[in-house]
Amino acid sequence: MPSPPWAQSGIGLQTHSSWVSLTGESSIGTIPGGCPSSTYAVGEEWWPSLLGQQRMPAHLYVEDRRIWLVATECNQMAERVCATDVLVDVRNVSKTFGQVKALNAVSLTIGANEIFGLLGPNGSGKTTMLRILATLLPPDSRSIRNSAEKVICRVAGHDLFTRSDEVRRTIGYVPQRDCLYGDLSAQDNLTFFSTAYDLADKPQRIGQLLRMAGLYERRNTLVSTFSGGMMKRLSIMCALAHEPPVLLLDEATVGLDAETRRGIWKILEELKTGRAIVVATHYINEAEEHCDRVALLIDGKVIDVGAPTELIGRYPPARNLEEAAAVIQEVHAAKRKNKE
């Protein structure tokens, strides 16, 4: 295949006929060649360029919104290119508690502008995954058994193994419980959590968050007097004080009534622009409705990943995500039984 002429310099991707910059605001959805985000371009050859100087042919896999550069000599470049849009990059991450393997070589890539659902039965590893991303649990050692199993865990471009302090500045975490100080007012809670980020316009930002949560009028009320929905809204706002590019939510809507749940999802959809929102949830129907992509975890392994409509299509005769998840679980259970 003849080398194409280099159109421009900069970080970008060179095709036979065109060159597209991947710096700045470029998104994976507008990848060269006009690949729509939901189509595959597996194995197609591209010529990535870095500053218009290197010419290294590599296989670029575009699956949904994920980019993978497979040629080993291009790994470094791939990470740099991907860093513009991929906010959560997890590869071969495991976590063991004693004899229990809570996560088993999990790989996930989550980009900006998407709500990513982590689905799975109890004990499947959803919360463990979130806690690893939130720096609350260290993943198992990044020891490499062989080069193909390199352990990578990056959040917003920061290596979780070595730069956990930077990771903390780029994530917002909403735990399963509301985790607020009931003996403080809504404003005091926001003040306390936002001070950690040394915001320049803290009072303004706090006012803005209180308004967004619909709690401005009750900003001086003790949180212990709030309803479940109010607490959850405030809990999300506490995680958003520093406008993090990655928002992690553990069972964001559990224990809330239907209307409040809808309200929470509405807030999340408003927040997803420029952000990766990762939601662990039991409510599969909600994930189908609101998540751009979901991953199904069983026994600490990612069984399948994709947009809800794709997953439904992959597991006939499933008509919705809940049925698809049931099929996946059945297949997995059968496989496990056969193994045993």
Add this chain to the structure above:
Amino acid sequence: MKSLRTIARTRHIWTATLTEFKRIWNDKPSFIAYVLGGPVILATIIGFAAYRSPQPLEIAVFVNRSSPSPAGANDSTEQLIQDLGSSGVLSVAEVPSLDDGWNRLDQGDARAFVILEEGATGLEGVGVTLDISSNPMVQQAAYNALRDGLEKWSRDITFKRLIENGVPAEEAVQIASPLDLEWITNEHTHIKFFDSYASGSIVVVVLGFSVLYSCTAITSERSRGTIERLFVTPYTKTEIVAGKLIAQSVFAVLAAMLCVATLAIVHHVALDNIFLVMVIAGLVGINGVIIGLVISSFTYREAQSMLVAVVTFIGIIFLMGFIWPPESMHPVAKYISSAIPFTYATGAIRQLNLVGAGFSDVWQDFVILTGSVIVLAALATLILRREIR
């Protein structure tokens, strides 16, 4: 860059302190129980409960009546024995011979042996065996009672002897002087028996409240889940521990001051240097808070924290020289006792309260108490794991 980081850290600690302060303040029932009610009520109760404690020390008295003595000397001696017995400090038994007295002392039936001589040519000798108690404060109280009694006794007998020799009563009163006794202990004259216990009580009450209150400071955040959110923020472990330590220490110092004031006002405990006593009590409170935080750093449930705190608290009371003096302890226990900062606090408060010591006498105890706060704070920060399971 470094100075910016320092400013940010200071701001973080300040916010964490203010937040913790507000939380304690907003939790009114706990605040009232911890700062206002508890220490005052406990100090009052301890004062009344230990008012006559410990029981009077047993002493044996031998009166040598073999030599001629002035008329009425016998009555004076009887009066002395009666006075000593009713002092509330000493329980007196007269023994028939010197040997009997020494035997009683050797066998532990008596803790002091007093020999009285009603000599023909005056008071020929008054011997007091000094093995009253290994606790210097109790010794002091017993000495005071003995001294007062013996001085009165010697004055009475001298007076009677002068009358017998024809000296007019008015003149005899002028001449009669008490014995020139030499006492090894200090000259503090206002010690009540409870006072030596009151000193230790300050440490016990302040330490108890501060340890038991702060031992759940981090554990309660674990059980409520707020620690999960806190660990995800850029707040460092040092900032988290420092915020809690400073805020809770303010209340601990306030509780310590109330405790000391209660003992002084309700029980009229002899307090020679109330300011220094309050400062040491405050340091005890801060040490208690940081011990609670250490416990809270490695325990995961509130019940677990309370259990560890109670065991620690009781262990400290046993070993800090409040109940049993360090010199009577097993060598291992004595060694541990010397490593507990509260042993020094108890000693310092006793010295300040009872012996009239000043800062120059207790500065080393100050250094130890301050140093232990720094060491324990570092330990709490090290132990606290930024991990949620």
